[in-house]
Amino acid sequence: MSRHTIPAGRIFGISIDLDYSWFLIVGLLAWMLADSYYPAEFKNWSTGEYWLMGIVTAVMLFVSVLIHELGHSIIAQRSGISVARITLFVFGGVSEIAAEPPDAGTEFWIAIVGPITSFALAALFWELEPVVAFSQPLAALAKYLAFINLVLGAFNLVPGFPLDGGRVLRAIVWRFTGKFHRATTIAAATGRFFGFLLIFLGVWQILAGNFINGLWTAFIGWFLESAAGSQLQVAVMKNLIGEHTVLDAMKKNLPEVQGNITLQELVDYYVLTQGTQNFVVDGPSAQTGMLTLDVIRGIPRPAWPTTPAAQAMIPIQRLDTTRSDARLWAALEKMGRDDVSQLPVIDGNRIVGILSREDILHYMRLLQAFNT
Numbered sequence: 001m002s003r004h005t006i007p008a009g010r011i012f013g014i015s016i017d018l019d020y021s022w023f024l025i026v027g028l029l030a031w032m033l034a035d036s037y038y039p040a041e042f043k044n045w046s047t048g049e050y051w052l053m054g055i056v057t058a059v060m061l062f063v064s065v066l067i068h069e070l071g072h073s074i075i076a077q078r079s080g081i082s083v084a085r086i087t088l089f090v091f092g093g094v095s096e097i098a099a100e101p102p103d104a105g106t107e108f109w110i111a112i113v114g115p116i117t118s119f120a121l122a123a124l125f126w127e128l129e130p131v132v133a134f135s136q137p138l139a140a141l142a143k144y145l146a147f148i149n150l151v152l153g154a155f156n157l158v159p160g161f162p163l164d165g166g167r168v169l170r171a172i173v174w175r176f177t178g179k180f181h182r183a184t185t186i187a188a189a190t191g192r193f194f195g196f197l198l199i200f201l202g203v204w205q206i207l208a209g210n211f212i213n214g215l216w217t218a219f220i221g222w223f224l225e226s227a228a229g230s231q232l233q234v235a236v237m238k239n240l241i242g243e244h245t246v247l248d249a250m251k252k253n254l255p256e257v258q259g260n261i262t263l264q265e266l267v268d269y270y271v272l273t274q275g276t277q278n279f280v281v282d283g284p285s286a287q288t289g290m291l292t293l294d295v296i297r298g299i300p301r302p303a304w305p306t307t308p309a310a311q312a313m314i315p316i317q318r319l320d321t322t323r324s325d326a327r328l329w330a331a332l333e334k335m336g337r338d339d340v341s342q343l344p345v346i347d348g349n350r351i352v353g354i355l356s357r358e359d360i361l362h363y364m365r366l367l368q369a370f371n372t
Contacts, residue, residue: 019089062088098337104183129143161187246331249328261308281313320340320344
């Protein structure tokens with residue numbers, strides 16, 4: 001997701017990103033509020049006032065979503081789990097929590113604090129409405145935000161992934177069964193059920209003539225079903241990988257080359273004849289870095305005959321790496337967070353291999369073949 005986002009700042013050390021789809025939904029919400037909701041509620045406003053309140057309301061709705069996500073993130077941080085970023089997008093927001101909670105209790109509190117935060121915001125705006133009654137636009141804004149936060153909190157309590165209620169359900173099942181994978185499977189299956197239910201309701205509304213609301217309901221249902229299905233696949237993958245380590249899946253024995261070999265020689269003697277794509281570059285007394293095919297491609301071809309590997313390589317100190325004894329699932333999560341397709345594997349101060357997404361998928365297929 002980070003490849004399609006715009007940074008919007010940091011709060012409590014957490015990056016706040018805006019997905020490109022966020023601008024679309026804010027514009028659409030502002031238009032709907034300015035064209036339909038506010039004119040129906042308040043007849044005496046000017047066109048400029050309708051549009052101003054539509055834009056302000058749409059932005060404040062996402063401020064409420066951001067506060068909701070910050071509730072999750074702060075509890076996660078206090079539980080010792082880092083949070084890289086919060087991304088606002090077409091369906092609201094998502095907190096990028098670095099790891100699964102260590103126990104059912106932590107999972108429960110991280111999940112439940114979101115709806116609690118939304119209900120608290122609803123109560124706050126409800127109390128603010130009479131305070132700002134001297135201004136009809138401000139009172140209208142407070143009234144709408146009180147209602148929408150109440151809906152947001154209630155909707156998120158639906159007991160199915162990826163909603164907060166699904167995580168609460170998983171925490172409860174996990175607590176009583178002691179089995180994280182089983183709890184995840186149940187929560188994801190429940191999420192898919194509610195997704196299909198919303199799709200059915202949306203189609204029913206469309207057939208009844210309520211096209212816009214029906215399309216939106218079906219769209220939300222499709223999102224829930226897809227997200228729950230993806231979570232179910234992740235649970236299956238994680239259960240299959242289990243406690244296996246990076247050492248089990250990585251490519252070993254990477255070719256080591258001297259720093260003075262040119263890129264042209266590398267391409268001629270290794271890439272074209274052996275299909276090699278990654279090289280460890282040796283210095284006078286120790287490894288100095290790594291050179292990949294992508295790095296070579298980034299250098300103009302006329303410069304290959306005169307560019308030594310030591311000049312083009314990535315120094316070992318700058319490499320984003322994993323350890324050979326690290327959990328394989330943790331390495332896959334790291335690739336996702338860092339938006340990379342492979343990680344050099346180190347043991348001590350030496351590069352001993354490389355792990356790619358393809359290596360993990362190949363290893364998973366082997367595990368699946370021998371577990372069936």
